[in-house]
Amino acid sequence: MTMSVHQFLCLTDNYGALVHDSTTGTTACVDAPEAGPVLAALAERGWSLSDVLITHHHADHIQGVPELKAKFPNLKVRGPAKDAARIPFLTHPVHEGDTARIGSLAAKVIETPGHTLWHIAYHFEEDEIAFCGDTLFSLGCGRAFETPYAVLWSSLMKLAALPGETQLYCGHEYTEANGRFAVTIEPDNPILKARIEEVARLRAARRPTLPTTVAAELAANPFLRAEEPAVQAAVGMLGADPAAVFAEIRARKDRF
Ligand SMILES: [Zn+2]
Numbered sequence: 001m002t003m004s005v006h007q008f009l010c011l012t013d014n015y016g017a018l019v020h021d022s023t024t025g026t027t028a029c030v031d032a033p034e035a036g037p038v039l040a041a042l043a044e045r046g047w048s049l050s051d052v053l054i055t056h057h058h059a060d061h062i063q064g065v066p067e068l069k070a071k072f073p074n075l076k077v078r079g080p081a082k083d084a085a086r087i088p089f090l091t092h093p094v095h096e097g098d099t100a101r102i103g104s105l106a107a108k109v110i111e112t113p114g115h116t117l118w119h120i121a122y123h124f125e126e127d128e129i130a131f132c133g134d135t136l137f138s139l140g141c142g143r144a145f146e147t148p149y150a151v152l153w154s155s156l157m158k159l160a161a162l163p164g165e166t167q168l169y170c171g172h173e174y175t176e177a178n179g180r181f182a183v184t185i186e187p188d189n190p191i192l193k194a195r196i197e198e199v200a201r202l203r204a205a206r207r208p209t210l211p212t213t214v215a216a217e218l219a220a221n222p223f224l225r226a227e228e229p230a231v232q233a234a235v236g237m238l239g240a241d242p243a244a245v246f247a248e249i250r251a252r253k254d255r256f
Contacts, residue, residue: 003105003127005169006045007208010037013173014060015210017131018047019102019124026050026103030122030131031171032064039071048072051102054079055133056119057086061171065089080111083118094120107131112159114152115142121159123166129211132159134171138212139195140178141223142171143254149247153226156246160224164215175199175209181256185222185234185249192220222249 002023010016010033017030018041028051029038042049049072054062062079069075069089078100081093094100096111100122107122112135119142123130134142135152136159144152159168179196186192195216199209218224225231226245232238235248 002103003124003129005129005211006041007169007210008037008041009173009208010034010064011060015169015171015173015208016041016064017169018042018045019053019105020045020047021103021105024103026105028053028102029068030169031055031061031133032068033060035064035067035071038064038068049075051075051100052077052079053100053102053107053122053131054087054090055121055131055135055171056080056116057083058116058134061133062087062089080118080120083116096120110158112155114144114147114149114155117146119155123162128163128165129167129169130159130162131169132171135159136168136217136221136223137170137172137178138168138175138199138209138217139182139192139221140174140253141221141250144250149250150243152250153243153246156224160214160218162214164213164218166214167211168213168217169211173208173210175212176203181253182220182222184252184256185231186225189220189230192222195220 004020006018014033019028027047030053078092079087079090094109098109100107107124110121112121115134121132226242
């Protein structure tokens with residue numbers, strides 16, 4: 001395996017990540033909440049930056065790009081073509097199904113609208129790793145700022161359909177707070193309870209709770225479990241359309 005990922009904290013609770021291809025020495029960062037931690041992570045490893053993969057236009061995901069571009073003038077900046085107006089420095093706009101090549105590594109672009117209208121995720125299929133930005137979090141999901149809840153539900157189902165062992169890197173360290181809400185929906189889910197205990201241990205040791213996996217989230221994340229009778233019953237919607245159940249859970253979290 002030639003792909004390695006180095007995840008690091010930016011701002012308060014954002015994650016940045018470096019993706020490094022040891023075959024060619026190519027390095028990309030996924031989102032750029034701020035330039036400082038990206039540059040520090042590169043310097044620590046003696047890597048040079050050639051690519052940025054942007055998931056969505058929010059400032060806490062893109063504001064480091066201009067400074068990175070000043071340091072690395074040939075930087076390729078990929079991001080959602082449909083949102084080019086809000087991400088002015090894209091050099092390589094991408095669409096659903098495109099492949100972003102980072103040296104010998106390949107990431108397939110998956111459109112995941114919901115949190116923003118043109119949010120995208122990057123799936124390194126061969127390496128079984130996906131970067132899902134603010135669409136999916138461990139034990140939670142992003143707020144649906146720019147679409148109806150049903151659109152975000154469809155996007156979450158696209159991510160949930162990836163192979164179970166796929167490692168998921170998310171845009172924020174929100175797992176502990178998400179767990180506090182998740183137990184209000186599934187208080188008796190033993191896998192959720194075990195995850196919450198694990199998260200408490202990790203956070204007490206100031207360690208990240210991410211990446212997670214598709215399989216782990218399918219077993220514990222209430223936002224992916226709107227088809228489960230226990231989840232439907234918990235919100236008084238047994239037998240309802242899963243998209244509607246999801247919408248109810250998301251609305252409850254908005255008020256939580
Ligand atoms: Zn965001």
